[in-house]
Amino acid sequence: xxxxxxxxxxxxxxxxxxxxxxxxxxxxxxxxxxxxxxxxxxxxxxxxxxxxxxxxxxxxxxxxxxxxxxxxxxxxxxxxxxxxxxxxxxxxxxxxxxxxxxxxxxxxxxxxxxxxxxxxxxxxxxxxxxxxxxxxxxxxxxxxxxxxxxxxxxxxxxxxxxxxxxxxxxxxxxxxxxxxxxxxxxxxxxxxxxxxxxxxxxxxxxxxxxxxxxxxxxxxxxxxxxxxxxxxxxxxxxxxxxxxxxxxxxxxxxxxxxxxxxxxxxxxxxxxxxxxxxxxxxxxxxxxxxxxxxxxxxxxxx
Amino acid sequence: xxxxxxxxxxxxxxxxxxxxxxxxxxxxxxxxxxxxxxxxxxxxxxxxxxxxxxxxxxxxxxxxxxxxxxxxxxxxxxxxxxxxxxxxxxxxxxxxxxxxxxxxxxxxxxxxxxxxxxxxxxxxxxxxxxxxxxxxxxxxxxxxxxxxxxxxxxxxxxxxxxxxxxxxxxxxxxxxxxxxxxxxxxxxxxxxxxxxxxxxxxxxxxxxxxxxxxxxxxxxxxxxxxxxxxxxxxxxxxxxxxxxxxxxxxxxxxxxxxxxxxxxxxxxxxxxxxxxxxxxxxxxxxxxxxxxxxxxxxxxxx
Numbered sequence: 248x249x250x251x252x253x254x255x256x257x258x259x260x261x262x263x264x265x266x267x268x269x270x271x272x273x274x275x276x277x278x279x280x281x282x283x284x285x286x287x288x289x290x291x292x293x294x295x296x297x298x299x300x301x302x303x304x305x306x307x308x309x310x311x312x313x314x315x316x317x318x319x320x321x322x323x324x325x326x327x328x329x330x331x332x333x334x335x336x337x338x339x340x341x342x343x344x345x346x347x348x349x350x351x352x353x354x355x356x357x358x359x360x361x362x363x364x365x366x367x368x369x370x371x372x373x374x375x376x377x378x379x380x381x382x383x384x385x386x387x388x389x390x391x392x393x394x395x396x397x398x399x400x401x402x403x404x405x406x407x408x409x410x411x412x413x414x415x416x417x418x419x420x421x422x423x424x425x426x427x428x429x430x431x432x433x434x435x436x437x438x439x440x441x442x443x444x445x446x447x448x449x450x451x452x453x454x455x456x457x458x459x460x461x462x463x464x465x466x467x468x469x470x471x472x473x474x475x476x477x478x479x480x481x482x483x484x485x486x487x488x489x490x491x492x493x494x495x496x497x498x499x500x501x502x503x504x505x506x507x508x509x510x511x512x513x514x515x516x517x518x519x520x521x522x523x524x525x526x527x528x529x530x531x532x533x534x535x536x537x538x539x540x541x542x543x544x545x546x547x548x549x
Numbered sequence: 550x551x552x553x554x555x556x557x558x559x560x561x562x563x564x565x566x567x568x569x570x571x572x573x574x575x576x577x578x579x580x581x582x583x584x585x586x587x588x589x590x591x592x593x594x595x596x597x598x599x600x601x602x603x604x605x606x607x608x609x610x611x612x613x614x615x616x617x618x619x620x621x622x623x624x625x626x627x628x629x630x631x632x633x634x635x636x637x638x639x640x641x642x643x644x645x646x647x648x649x650x651x652x653x654x655x656x657x658x659x660x661x662x663x664x665x666x667x668x669x670x671x672x673x674x675x676x677x678x679x680x681x682x683x684x685x686x687x688x689x690x691x692x693x694x695x696x697x698x699x700x701x702x703x704x705x706x707x708x709x710x711x712x713x714x715x716x717x718x719x720x721x722x723x724x725x726x727x728x729x730x731x732x733x734x735x736x737x738x739x740x741x742x743x744x745x746x747x748x749x750x751x752x753x754x755x756x757x758x759x760x761x762x763x764x765x766x767x768x769x770x771x772x773x774x775x776x777x778x779x780x781x782x783x784x785x786x787x788x789x790x791x792x793x794x795x796x797x798x799x800x801x802x803x804x805x806x807x808x809x810x811x812x813x814x815x816x817x818x819x820x821x822x823x824x825x826x827x828x829x830x831x832x833x834x835x836x837x838x839x840x841x842x843x844x845x846x847x848x849x850x851x
Contacts, residue, residue, distance in 0.1 A: 251836075254839075254840070254843045257840070477805050479804075479807070483803050483804075486799060486803060486804045486805050487799065489805045490795050490796060490798075490799040490805055493792050493795045493796075493805075494792060494795075494796060496792075497788060497789065497792040501785055501788060502781075502785075502788045503779050503788050503791045503792055503795075503808075503810060504810070505781070505810050505812065506805075506808060506810050507810070508805055508806070508807050508808050508809070510807065510833070510836055510837070510840070511840070526832045526833065526835075526836045527836075530828045530832050531812070531828065533828075534553075534812060534828045534829075535812075537556075538556070538559070538812070538813070541556045
């Protein structure tokens with residue numbers, strides 16, 4: 248569980264341009280996939296394409312250890328992928344994207360869930376948050392059959408996926424977000440200004456977003472435990488967002504939020520670090536999940 | 550290496566009042582010491598009370614694995630204790646304070662060093678920084694004999710110790726801080742305002758500190774790699790300092806600094822987490838040391 252990447256691979260990662268491009272995604276995954284393959288990136292059992300709604304994108308995969316005689320009641324780790332609001336999938340055939348996340352969850356003793364959601368420009372704000380809410384609702388009704396505890400659901404999102412999870416936690420997508428056990432917001436955007444054409448937010452929020460579209464006020468208000476992360480080599484925009492969360496959190500709560508600085512990684516490689524480079528993110532993420540799904544914590548929290 | 554505390558111990562830690570008092574120190578160490586004893590908190594070889602200067606407090610202990618046939622060239626991890634500028638020691642007989650830190654370093658493959666320094670009110674700013682500089686100078690000349698590489702010295706400080714290390718890195722204590730491989734600043738204070746009588750800084754900096762006493766400008770300027778940490782249950786003052794570093798770092802460098810949020814721990818238990826609760830701090834701290842003392846990083850850095 249404490250696999251680390253060799254220093255020369257970290258050095259190669261660090262040498263990549265940090266700008267978010269298809270080339271960065273390709274190069275980052277190419278560097279790490281040999282390690283994913285060596286460690287294994289598929290859980291023993293994957294139930295694919297379960298429908299949590301009517302749209303063809305309302306699908307999720309459940310990753311489990313396949314032991315039929317499991318005692319139920321495991322934490323449930325849900326992953327919402329990124330892709331600039333307009334692309335991305337829960338599963339790409341022959342690739343660790345993102346079965347890896349499900350396999351990571353199962354290794355840690357959780358049930359893993361990877362989900363898709365409706366995309367812009369066909370579906371705009373708050374469609375992503377609504378889809379997260381719908382998926383969580385489906386899991387609350389159905390995950391016990393896969394060994395998961397519906398009261399121990401932690402939802403994680405990366406990039407645009409973090410935007411949707413944050414928006415869901417802030418109540419923009421309906422449902423009952425206060426019932427989840429935690430949310431992990433990896434390299435997300437929480438303050439929406441007026442996006443310029445060409446910026447990823449433009450296609451999802453429009454040129455003149457609803458003033459209520461920023462999730463930050465709702466994140467400051469929520470009782471849901473939150474973990475934030477920013478990659479060492481995340482672009483400026485994400486660095487500013489992370490620092491903005493720290494400032495706003497201090498002003499509101501008098502404390503620094505749970506923030507993981509993902510050492511050595513970039514916007515694309517953060518999630519790819521799971522299993523193969525656990526000290527970067529996985530160690531802290533697993534600790535967050537375990538803390539907020541253990542009975543001891545729930546009795547003494549706050 | 551991935552020992553974790555049981556959730557009920559974390560819950561007991563979290564239930565302690567976070568105010569910095571002798572009671573908090575006593576209760577925190579009492580909770581963790583059984584785990585230190587189980588894991589072992591002394592390195593195979595400890596060379597005690599080596600003099601790095603003329604004052605009786607100019608002493609350091611070197612912790613090593615005692616293998617005489619070791620190849621030299623290990624990273625050197627130096628620890629500077631806290632104690633409100635007026636107390637504290639590198640070693641308390643029959644206690645893991647702070648042989649534990651030396652033992653942690655040796656487990657990770659480093660040479661460990663624990664050091665004392667002159668105390669206020671007899672010795673005021675910048676005596677602490679001068680003593681860190683003197684100890685580092687001594688180590689640069691002598692640590693090879695203990696298996697350490699004088700070019701791979703990482704200096705860590707906790708609380709008042711972090712203040713002294715930060716001050717040293719900022720150049721306030723003389724020496725040549727740019728030659729160290731990194732500094733870890735755990736729950737420190739980097740901006741010195743006018744301390745009120747009774748505040749710990751008052752006795753060390755006086756009521757009207759030199760405007761140059763704040764280390765933050767120097768920390769923003771240095772080429773020395775820095776890791777900061779703040780404990781989840783650090784008091785307000787330390788929360789504000791950590792958030793202040795994030796803001797200042799963003800303004801200066803456009804990025805978030807390497808900041809470890811020490812989950813579940815308080816001002817006193819942070820350093821006690823080493824070895825027995827590695828995900829809290831030790832995992833990130835070891836990664837920091839290894840990154841900045843490995844050849845691969847040094848070739849590609851910046």
